[in-house]
Amino acid sequence: KRRRDGYGLLGPGSGRARSRGRIGEQRELTRTLACSVNDLACCVTFVMIVGYSEDKAAQSLLNKLIRSNLVNTTNQVEVLQKDPNSPLYSVKSFEELRLKPQLLQGVYGLGFNRPSKIQETALPMMLAEPPQNLIAQSQSGTGKTAAFVLAMLSHVDPNNKYPQCLCVSPTYELALQTGKVIEQMGKHYPEVKLVYAIRGNKLQRGMKLQEQIVIGTPGTMLDWCSKFKFIDPKKIKVFVLDEADVMIATQGHQDQSIRIQRMLPKNCQMLLFSATFEESVWHFAQRIVPDPNIIKLKREEETLDTIKQYYVLCNSKEEKFHALCNIYGAITIAQAMIFCHTRKTAGWLAGELSREGHQVALLSGEMQVEQRAAVIERFRDGKEKVLVTTNVCARGIDVEQVSVVINFDLPVDKDGNPDNETYLHRIGRTGRFGKRGLAINMVDSKFSMNILNRIQDHFNKKIEKLDTDDLDEIEKIAS
Ligand SMILES: Nc1ncnc2c1ncn2[C@@H]1O[C@H](COP(=O)(O)OP(=O)(O)OP(=O)(O)O)[C@@H](O)[C@H]1O
Secondary structure, three states, X not given: OOEOOOOOOOOOOOOHHHOOOOOOOOOOOOOOEEEEEEEHHHXXXXXXXXXXXXXXXXXXXXXXXXXXXXXXXXXXXXXXXXXXXXXXXXXXXXXXXXXXXXXXXXXXXXXXXXXOHHHHHHHHHHHOOOOOOEEEEOOOOOOHHHHXXXXXXXXXXXXXXXXXEEEEOOOHHHHHHHHHHHHHHOOOOOOOOEEEEOOOOOOOOOOOOOOOEEEEOHHHHHHHHHHOOOOOHHHOOEEEEOOHHHHHHOHHHHHHHHHHHHHOOOOOEEEEEEOOOOHHHHHHHHHHOOOOEEEEEXXXXXXXXXXXXXXXXXXXXXXXXXXXXXXXXXXXXXXXXXXOXXXXXXXXXXXXXXXXXXXXXXXXXXXXXXXXXXXXXXXHOOOOOEEXXXXXXXXXXXOOOEEEEEEOXXXXXXXXXXXXXXXXXXXXXXXXXXXXXXXXEEEOOHHHHHHHHHHHHHHOOOOEEOOOOEHHHHHHXXX
């Protein structure tokens, strides 16, 4: 075993493992099959996504359908699966969705060849007539955003020059990112226009928006609907809550989102998406969304197998930095996101890394939102290779090149308990859409060891120990 002593840092990209440590190679997503059980009693369609081989999955689907008395024979299943109006219907190609040709062009323009599991399951429900409500959970980076963007673009009538779809995101950066997806997907559909309801986008009083899609943060969106009346909420056909669990669990966001929802017509389609839904949030979501279809993951399927998880034992902040340097010295890291608990630690760490010669970006909550968006844009463009941040960046940010996520501090809530949802969102910044990713947790006390164990128990997923003084071991996990 070769061991590294001291703080020697070879610098990013200089590791010997460069050729074999490539993270980010495409890997076919595990084929899964959505099994649907229509619970007629409570008018809720309940869909579990399970990881099986196709045969087993088909059998399981059949069994579940039979058990639920929905259908009795294979023939009926086939009929149901071929009926685009049935929530059981799932597609294997984008063509089958009968999308407008301009949107199909947009989808292929983005390089999407076939729908992901969540897309093939959720899109038929979202595009069905009459529109169906949906609360959907799917792992991070599996294409939820693309799914609801496609649904919005499909539902708007470009001849009507007023807002028809509202999409609410928890942060300014995420609203911008989703807006970009809408622009790219709608590239060949220029009649459909988009406007951002975000801080700083000031409109003239008394004006009425002509854009069909409005994307923004809850406070500004609410102001535009009620205070300034730029939007007529009664004309909205689709309402999307992205990162719906945080929108529901955060008091301010919840009040604003519910006030917007109350202004919408009864037949407005409601779409709630997230990678995580705590049990209490599920219940609340089901209370506010009438007759929803539900796509829910089993707990052990919430974590992606493509993201390998490790922990490193240290005794102090300085030792954690040392371990980080060793990791950088041993493997090539395309881009990394490092999460700290406080702005102070994030600032300190960014300074230390810069001194070691890394191109580092720092992003924390006290920065102006425009500044934050600019930092993410530079990171997305690869101008900086390391982004040191706090929880402000834990959700949604989609940067393909992020091959490693480091939890410099483990995520805890205000009562000092593990924040399992934030953990999942943080590590989900890597391993996007079937790519491989590495998540490394720094443990520096009995307290943080206990947090790690509880996170491990929660997801029922082993987090392996990593010795960062052992170069071979680090190289091995990255290869
Ligand atoms: N069908 C597809 N084929 C290929 N790539 C896709 C497809 N759908 C989405 N992607 C890409 O996969 C990445 C992740 O997708 P997206 O951001 O929609 O995931 P998400 O589930 O919303 O993630 P998160 O939970 O982190 O918000 C994006 O870069 C997107 O362009």
